[in-house]
Amino acid sequence: MARQPAKTLWYDRPRYVFLEFCVEDSSDVKVVIEDQRLVFSCKNADGVEFYNEINLYARVNSKDSREKRSDRSITCFMRKWKEKVAWPRITKENIKPAWLSVDFDNWRDWEGDEEVERAMVEQYAELLQKVTDKGPPPAMDDLDDDL
Numbered sequence: 001m002a003r004q005p006a007k008t009l010w011y012d013r014p015r016y017v018f019l020e021f022c023v024e025d026s027s028d029v030k031v032v033i034e035d036q037r038l039v040f041s042c043k044n045a046d047g048v049e050f051y052n053e054i055n056l057y058a059r060v061n062s063k064d065s066r067e068k069r070s071d072r073s074i075t076c077f078m079r080k081w082k083e084k085v086a087w088p089r090i091t092k093e094n095i096k097p098a099w100l101s102v103d104f105d106n107w108r109d110w111e112g113d114e115e116v117e118r119a120m121v122e123q124y125a126e127l128l129q130k131v132t133d134k135g136p137p138p139a140m141d142d143l144d145d146d147l
Helices: 113-132
Strands: 007-012 016-022 027-033 037-043 049-055 060-069 074-080 100-102
Touching: 016 037, 016 049, 027 060, 027 074, 037 074
Parallel strands: 007 100
Antiparallel strands: 007 016, 016 074, 027 037, 037 049, 060 074
């Protein structure tokens, strides 16, 4: 039986790039993450073989990259070598294979998120300040000593 590429979704985050290979009930899963390439293969419950090879847009830290298998898919999260640099695509070549799509459910335009993140940190700091400025502790001289 001939191999075919698995339907693949990808999305970008400040520190990681995520790839999801959509194969239900996978077996014989093999994922090789190299600094500039990813190779994926597996079989589904019907014995169909899947194979994807991706030359990555930029370098990843292969030692700090992992994959996780579920009943519905295999997700790879690859640590970017250069964090906080957006990837306009997942492939080195400026082509889009038919089996590869952006995961719009998980996609976020995070490049402008620094201001939002800073505001959240400031809000958290204010909350901490309110919690620590409670005033003097309550007097406990009215508690019963005979317990």
